[in-house]
Amino acid sequence: MAATLGNGKTWPANVVLCFFLLSVHLNEGQDTVNNGQEATSSQKLEVDKLLRKLNKPAVKSIKMRRTFRPEVKIESKMSSKSKPIVQPWHQVGSCPNRTIPIRRTRKEDILRASSIQQFGKKNLKTVPLRPYVAGQGGHEYASVFVKGEKYYGGKATMSVWQPAVQKDEYSISQIWVISDADSKNLNTIEAGWQVYPQLCGDNATRLFTYWTSDSYKSTGCYDLLCSGFVQLDAGIAVGSRITPLAVYGDGNSQYGVTIMIWKDVINGDWWMQYGEDKVMGYWPSSFFSHLSDSSTAIQLRGEVVKESEGQHSTTQMGSGHFPSEGQGKAGYFINIKYINGQNQLVPAGNLVPYVDHPNCYDLRTDHNDDWGNFFFYGGPGRNPNCP
Template identity: 45%
Template sequence: MYQHALGYLLGKQYHGIKATVNVWAPNIAHKDDFSNSQIWVISDIPNHDLNVIEAGWMVYPGLFGDNSPRLFIYWTNDGFQKSGCYNLLCSGFVQTSNEISVGAAIAEISTYSNSQFNIDLMMYKDPETRNWWLSMDSHMIGYWPSALIRELADHATMIQFGGEVFDSQASGGHTSTQMGSGHFPGEGFGKASFIKNIELVDGENTSIPDLSDIILGAEKPNCYDVTSGYNGIWDNYIFFGGPGNNPQCP
């Protein structure tokens, strides 16, 4: 069972997104559970033709063999039915960087009421090749070829940013796998996970910082929740996350 606490934009033509993603190491209840903080780029074609590309950090013991937050990517071009994979587990994403590898552990991790560490992510469409590129901390990592994600070759119609938890047990009580820092967004900076400096990219690869139409969504806000805001330093931002199982989320 998947659960989310995120912000999203839809209804326009989007050519990319960039954002600063706060890094944590949430507790994972079972090795096949995972927790991530990420950005999604999505086409508007429903069901079996849905194209999605994703990037962010993830804690997934069942995939990586440890509890470290790691850079990850994902893609599908058939609505998560048969195509797609994480990282380079199947052909598709073309890694071009010899400095940063998808799947690499992120060394600097935030701690509660102490130092905060982030990664800067950007996903954007090259207007000439129509490939979708990924960069982290200004390093170009690689791209999804336009032939792989044909429904995104012109533009995306939905952008998402936030957290996702997968509960591999999906029975009995709610999982205690944490999202973000494991604390609710109301605790604020240094305690709750955030994504800040959220900007869209237009068809000329120019940043658009004014995002007044962010929509928030959380399936179970007593388990994982999300809030949003804007200021002159962080621009558009969200705080999100939670502990999972708790007295209000049994």
């Protein structure tokens, strides 16, 4: 069966048609220009050019690829009493068949970046050379990782919060698929949630993806702001807000998102699943050097990128509370698994913890029958023990 376009042309049934016409769904309020500065004439020309590229009203056809997911068993009782994670734009409509939702990029978004060329990319001054080395560029971590074998993906459920964030800083919770055999050309695939006002223009908690194949120097970007991640699912917009959020102290309102990233054993691409059934899309294997084969580590972490000097930042990680407060109060990653060479999801035992400022942000690993291998994490940042 074929799909028919308005001009009478037809496309094969195995083609997804992506329309970049969805601002009505995803225009989420006004932003301000960084530092209140007006753009120069040359900046305006560059911004307009980039906006036309990102928001162009064109049809893009994406050939559907077969994807072989890992052997998955239904997870344990841990879904808690949470509702499905939704996005606010769902309240006003949905995308037509064979389209995907894309958050509209505005002039203000671009002008908040350090430069137009850096829009959608991580700040090179604050990216780590390796994900588990202390004292790099303002990053502070509370994380666990598995390392020492070849890995073909990972999966976990992470609670979703809205940590308070200082100006020009951000707070992240994510799963990281890494190949660091060559530190000068680190390959990563990243997905999770973050609060990042400089990128997004507000303090909302948003779903994000990122990738790089050269240690963030020139390749990769957030979400769909450059070539890389190929989205196929029409129900979730990367870069858009997610709700509901976990409520501190309420055991019945500990909402979480499940993310799985895995390598297709047939064509080598890296796929992302959101929840238990939404296959979001994929990163083509051709974009990577070392990840074209496998990853050397899987990491799950809370992360704060801070700019403040002198006193420690008050940017929160996770719920903003320490892991010692436990269930219902601290952030968590649960049912942590990796994918082995036989395309099987395996419980990730022997989790290696990594915390660089435990008086500011910390974690505690544990195991039980419902949550499998898990950890609580987070912290408030500045406090009497973290001045």
